[in-house]
Amino acid sequence: MNRLLPPLLLLSCLLLSACATNPVSGRQNFVMMSTDKEVRTGAQMHPQIVQQYGLYNNQALQKYVDRVGQELARVSHRPELNYRFTLLDSPVINAFALPGGYIYITRGLLIYLNSVDQLAAVLGHELGHVTARHSVQQQAAAGAANIGYTIGSILVPGLGSAGVSDLFNVVSTGILRGYGRDHELEADRLGAIYLARAGYEPEAMIDVIRVLKDQDSFAAERAKAEGREHQGYHGLFSTHPDNDDRLHNVVGTAAALAEAGPRKGLDKSFLSRLDGLVFGDSSHQGIRRNNSFYHKSLDIRVQFPDQWTLENSAKQLTARAPEGSAVMIMLSDTRPENLTPLQYITNTMKLKPLAGHQSLDIKNSPGASIQTKIPSRSGIQVGRVSVRYLGETAYIFLGVPKDQNQLSTYDSEFLEAARSLRRLTPAEAKLAAPLQVHLITANSHTRISQLAEGSAITNYPEAQLRLLNQLYPDREPVPGQTLKIIR
Ligand SMILES: [Zn+2]
Structure with missing residues (x-):
């Protein structure tokens, strides 16, 4: 998944070439910053992330996300770091990590998940980037690639930090670029191991990649219907198909560590935590x-x-x-x-x-x-x-x-x-009120197309309901299944 690397950080890390040992590979890597520097960098960036996205205003859900993350961190390769898992108030589908143990998931991604294992998979993947120190390596590479790149931040007195924002530099440059296929696979491998060690299902890693891939297919459909060109939406997809043999291998290896048992699948207690979660924009942000x-x-x-x-x-x-x-x-x-x-x-x-x-x-x-x-x-x-x-x-x-x-x-x-x-x-x-998740139980007559007719979602309600319930592109719920609908 993508991570966010603000431009100031890019410049500062060009100056870094401290030696450190990679906690996962055990090898020395000259581009790494020290753990101290990592922690300081993360601590410095964290308030900016919070300012940019906002914290999702639900203490219970924040604590829940952090608790699941901490369970994984405890069994990771760098348990000594002080981790912080944060739910951001953004409709954008994303999760990312900063150096030093700051890990984020947006409510825009959380809403498409259907089990605690899938949440753990997202956090475990990002945790893998931190424990393998990918961000630090990538920073040096991204910094080098971005020398001379024009950064369109506006510096106007009186606007404070709000005015210091990238204009033309958001998605298209190295700043929000993925880590590349090898790093993504390694993050999946490590994430799957942490899932297994913490008692979650390593296969959820594949579920999550499917969730993201479905989003990409939907975005492509939508672009086609609206006569637009589809721009690969998530850096992850181009490097990371869910039928990737290597991915199935690393997840399979981790799954062998886990205790054998039937897959749990949809998780009703997880879904009940999402009751009331805001879908799309939130009213206090507009x-x-x-x-x-x-x-x-x-x-x-x-x-x-x-x-x-x-x-x-x-x-x-x-x-x-x-x-x-x-x-x-x-x-x-x-x-x-x-x-x-x-x-x-x-x-x-x-x-x-x-x-x-x-x-x-x-x-x-x-x-x-x-x-x-x-x-x-x-x-x-x-x-x-x-x-x-x-x-x-x-x-x-x-x-x-x-x-x-x-x-x-x-x-x-x-x-x-x-x-x-x-x-x-x-x-x-009335339009300015946010949409929210409500839960219903499907019976033998429940059809997604029917639910879509009464849905408050204005654009593509049927596809959206399928995406929310992992029934995309054309599956129907089974009787008794808990479904997320939007009101
Ligand atoms: Zn990733």
Whole structure:
């Protein structure tokens, strides 16, 4: 699975060449950092991860994820590290590890799992990357490959760390790249061993890879139906088919360590823990529907251009034009008392208009917008900055084309998005409520297509229900089976 490696870390690890012994292979590896350095690096990055994704606000579920992870860590090759397993509040399907024992799973991945063994498989795989010190090795490689790569972070005073965010550097570079086939296989092998040692089913490793592969098939179907090109969604899939002989070998070897017994399969007590889990966007981070963004507690709605994709994090909303040719980010700040929106741009953000400014005053909401040069880590980027005040909040919109000469192509879209900000209508307030998992028991008449008709899922409800219950692409539940539905 992917891991997240912020750019600062990339640069800093170019300077590292401490010797350390690989705890799994026992060999010396010159690219490794010391355990101390690993732990410090993880501890330094952890707050940034939490800030970017947000913690899922459910103590019982957080504790449960950590407990399962700790059981595996205890029987791992590096039991002495201080591990922390965290459930992130993101609809994105992901799990990753930082150096030093920080391991993450998103609720977006958790919701597709159906047994505690599968959860243990995800955590065990990431744990394998940590115990084999893959992240550290990969960092050096990724760093070398990324020398000279342009990092499009915006550095604007007054926006704090929220403004320091990658614009064009998210998925396509080494930053979120997988580890490569050998490392993935090794993580699976180690994960399977830890599963066996801790009393879980090593075969769950294969189940999880199937879950991810089904997601990829669904994404491909969907892209085809919508006339888009399917971009390999998870680095893991290209390197890691579930019919991989080597994978079955390593899992089989681990399974031989485990006590013989029938496979447990679906796990009702695990599923009951997922009752109420948020599906898709959560209301406190805002809900995306088509290309609109609704935020209930802020009481706002914003419309972004068709075909753009929206990514939501705890701190900001990012909209990307097709092929990443332009990016818009939306942030919020407390409305300053004595500054107009234009003064906010020029005084607080310290940005100067290239030409004049445009008023964005709309009813009781003052606003201003300028074309400007935005300082970023890679130099100056030409773009548009708009600020709108609504209630007690200042909303900041930064729009930047990837090609500096293309501002005129995207300029009206940058402006339109800033103009579209307004209060929710009563009907939209309903849209701004999150969807959640509920559990039902299938009987002999239960069909997924029927459940899909009454589902609150707007896009592809039948496929989604099958994915959630591991019945993709066309299986039906057996009578008595506990099913996740979405309401
Ligand atoms: Zn992995």
